[in-house]
Amino acid sequence: MTLSVLEGALAFGFAGLGLALAMNLWRLVKGPGVTDRILALDTMVINVIGLIVLAGIAGDSGTAFEAALLLAMVGFVGTVAYAKFLLRGDIIE
Amino acid sequence: MSGPAPFAELLAAALIVLGASFALVGSWGLVRLPSLMERLHGPTKASTLGMGAMLLASVVWFQLGEGVWTTHELLIALFLFVTAPISANMIAKVHLHRLRTGEASEPPGPTGPPPPPPGKADWATHEAPHQGTPGDFAGD
Numbered sequence: 029m030t031l032s033v034l035e036g037a038l039a040f041g042f043a044g045l046g047l048a049l050a051m052n053l054w055r056l057v058k059g060p061g062v063t064d065r066i067l068a069l070d071t072m073v074i075n076v077i078g079l080i081v082l083a084g085i086a087g088d089s090g091t092a093f094e095a096a097l098l099l100a101m102v103g104f105v106g107t108v109a110y111a112k113f114l115l116r117g118d119i120i121e
Numbered sequence: 122m123s124g125p126a127p128f129a130e131l132l133a134a135a136l137i138v139l140g141a142s143f144a145l146v147g148s149w150g151l152v153r154l155p156s157l158m159e160r161l162h163g164p165t166k167a168s169t170l171g172m173g174a175m176l177l178a179s180v181v182w183f184q185l186g187e188g189v190w191t192t193h194e195l196l197i198a199l200f201l202f203v204t205a206p207i208s209a210n211m212i213a214k215v216h217l218h219r220l221r222t223g224e225a226s227e228p229p230g231p232t233g234p235p236p237p238p239p240g241k242a243d244w245a246t247h248e249a250p251h252q253g254t255p256g257d258f259a260g261d
Contacts, residue, residue, distance in 0.1 A: 032130065033130055033131060033134045034130045034133060034134045034137075034182075036134070037133070037134035037135070037137040037138050038137060040137070040138055040141055041137045041138070041140065041141035041175070043141075044141035044142065044144060044145040045141055045144055045145075047145060047148075048144045048145050048147070048148035048149075048167070049148075051148040051149060051151065051152045052148050052151060054152060055151050055152055055160075059226070060226060060228055061157060061216070061219070061224075061226050061227040061228060062215075062219070062224075062226055062227070063157050063212055063215050063216045063219065063227065064157055064160065066212055066215070067151065067157070067160060067161065067164065067212055068151065070164065070208055070212070071147065071148060071151055071164040071167065071168075074144075074164065074167055074168045074171075074172060074201070075144055075148065075167070077172060077197070077201075078140065078141070078144055078171065078172055078175050081172075081175050081176060081179050081194070081197075082137065082141075082175065084179060085133070085137070085178065085179050085182050088187075090183070090189075090191060090193070093179075093191065093193035093194060093197065094193070096193075096197050097193060097196060097197050097200065100197055100200050100201055100204070101200065104200075104204040104207070104208060107208040107211065107212070108207070108208060108211055110215075111208070111211035111212060111214065111215045112211070114215045114218070114219070115211075115214060115215055115218055
């Protein structure tokens with residue numbers, strides 16, 4: 029069985045995003061500052077959004093994009109909440 | 122997989138490869154660059170060019186392959202483009218704030234902390250209102 033061009037590109041995309049997530053995880057564990065960890069989590073959310081989009085293309089399903097949009101929103105709110113907590117000691121004042 | 126024109130498949134495949142490459146390069150920058158302010162630079166490429174290319178690939182695939190216009194992807198791209206600078210700004214503010222308060226876990230990087238801005242101003246990190254804070258201070 030030979031892969032079509034799109035299947036090859038999807039395999040490359042999944043592999044690349046998986047490797048990117050592994051590198052983000054390394055930065056999350058290594059630190060050294062807490063801001064590096066926030067940045068690593070933010071980048072992980074971005075890469076997972078990419079994975080969901082690729083899964084939507086691979087599975088020919090339109091429902092993956094609601095998940096990606098929700099994750100984009102939750103990831104942004106999470107990053108801002110971490111930053112606000114470190115700046116102010118509180119999230120909602 | 123019948124129907125989709127080979128051109129659409131090639132275009133979507135090229136955009137997917139481009140997007141995944143940018144995501145990979147952005148995360149490699151996150152690992153490789155020496156200080157936080159430089160590390161902020163890497164993932165922004167992943168979130169704008171990388172995600173932009175992948176979401177465009179999805180639009181192209183569903184439009185040319187199945188004849189359906191999907192706008193969710195453009196909404197995601199718009200949302201990411203709007204929020205990425207905000208979260209980067211917040212992270213940079215936390216970094217400056219922790220450098221200023223002397224947190225031990227916050228290494229300043231090879232060039233040291235940024236120089237203070239001219240005059241009596243300070244870097245705009247969040248802090249308690251003090252004499253001279255415009256707006257919400259009763260003594261103004």
